[in-house]
Amino acid sequence: MNVGWCVAPEPETRNHLEAEMADPARARKIAERTKTLVADFVERRVKDERLGFVTITDVRVTGDLQHASIFYTVFGSDEERANTAEALEDWRGRIRSHVGKGLGIRLTPSLEFIPDAIPEGAANIEDALKAARERDEELARSKSAASYAGDADPYKKPADAADEE
Template sequence: MKQNHNSRRVNEIAREKLASILLFEVSDPELSLVTLTGVEVSIDKSVMRAYVSCDRDRYDEVSQALERAKGRIRSLLGHALGWRVTPELIFQIDTTADEAERIAKALQNVPSTLSVEKDEFGYPVIDGEEGQDEQGEGEK
């Protein structure tokens, strides 16, 4: 969604209020160690999509706990924001950190046979030939 200054400000305010509610107002132990990573509020402020992250093995547990607490959270959020309309909450598990970790591990395990030999200028050496000179002809 394209954001302008006003929508960024609305998202930031909503994120701060929701984070405070999750931290101080909701006492469900299943929601401990849950991090609010982002919030997107629709232009008419009727829908708020909240992204939360947690340990990979707790995705289902956290999703169910958020679903159970959604009504209470929405009520508290309505009072905290003071908007004309209290947005409908949609909680989504943010797996970005887990995906980044998975990719980093995969890159660490790349076999050395995939390495590329380079000449003194940093260009790849192809079958014993060095990189291209200025006229596009290979040096030998």
């Protein structure tokens, strides 16, 4: 009876699992190529009234090259963002087909469109910087109008013998 021990996976099993993960440099190249292909397709071939002014900001591909997360921004209102999300979702299959033909790899990654939070984050940072600038200006104004309180020389000095007389 074998109780209290386990068998480690065979070496070829471990190598097989490692072989499923692509080289990080290759994944990065595929992500960049996917970004270019998607941006080109959306710009030139997607003719949909719902599609707003879209910018593909980033693409991240999983290590096994099976899934690609495509980050995008839309210049416009919340309604335009929602309409663009619907349009991209409707065109996802055709975009994936175009990406598959352009990449030339055995398996085409599945695509997921994710609205990018960069513009909102940048707006928050701009607001924080503006508030800090205003506080600095207020401090500079109050500093220029301020005068020292107390003696001109606040440090105590030892009394000289000549001063005592």
